[in-house]
Amino acid sequence: MTRHEGLAALKVGVVGAASREVRLRAHARQGWVTEMVTEFETGRQALQAERAVLGFLRECGATDRLPQREMPQGGYTETFAHADLVDLDGDLLAAIAQAAGRIIRRAHSxxxxxxxxxxxxxxxxxxxxxxxxxxxxxxxxxxxxxxxxxxxxxxxxxxxxxxxxxx
Missing domain, CATH: 4.10.860 (DNA Excision Repair, Uvrb; Chain A)
Structure with a gap:
């Protein structure tokens, strides 16, 4: 999970181990700060967790996302714009992501x-x-x-x- 204070936005995203550092640096150059990284055994599990978090939060009303122009490095579809207005903070997103991760891991046990x-x-x-x-x-x-x-x-x-x- 990453945060951009200037844009009042949070982002959830999946990235493979091989390209993680490059991808996170690209976000960091645009002002994003990495707050949490969750490891999964497979990319499929990571993608399922990402979809679960995004789907849950969108169903709860966090439907605004950043426009594509705000994310020249890509990944705007996994963002939450105005996170502060819907009381969506990093701790809450981290708890939701961790819960989704536990569910996904157990479902694949x-x-x-x-x-x-x-x-x-x-x-x-x-x-x-x-x-x-x-x-x-x-x-x-x-x-x-x-x-x-x-x-x-x-x-x-x-x-x-x-x-x-x-x-």
């Missing part, structure tokens, strides 16, 4: 992906039942139950926990 795949397999088994393939559906559901039980074992405590002592 192995456990989340496994859960989505597990639910999709359950839906496919229900479709098999609807289509009259009950024996095949039963076999797939049995496999799903076994996988679910195995996942619960992996997520559970490694050793049995002792009951708390009573006083």
């Amino acid at each position: 192995p456990l989340h992906q496994w859960t989505r795949d597990y639910l999709a397999a359950g839906e496919a088994a229900l479709d098999l039942i609807d289509e009259g393939h009950k024996a095949l559906a039963r076999k797939r559901l049995q496999t799903l139950l076994e996988l679910g039980e195995e996942m619960v074992r992996h997520l559970g405590p490694r050793e049995p926990q002792e009951a708390p002592a009573s006083v």
Whole structure:
């Protein structure tokens, strides 16, 4: 996230690691100050977080952006003009961006992906039942139950926990 005091504007943007320094210097030459950088594992995750932040803030009424002429280095579509008038400050934007980042990272975690795949397999088994393939559906559901039980074992405590002592 960058800020331009003279323009009373904030900017959210995605940049690849290879071009980050060049891009941030180009903004700095135009008076923008970098206030926050959030790292992501993939460019897709970073883009999803950027879209989430921009979409959320635009839906909340922060719809003014800088005109293109104010950003000769590019990136005007990710700006918030008159940020001070809509009480949009760097701390608020940072909190929103960090929350979006956490959501995006968790949504791409192995456990989340496994859960989505597990639910999709359950839906496919229900479709098999609807289509009259009950024996095949039963076999797939049995496999799903076994996988679910195995996942619960992996997520559970490694050793049995002792009951708390009573006083």
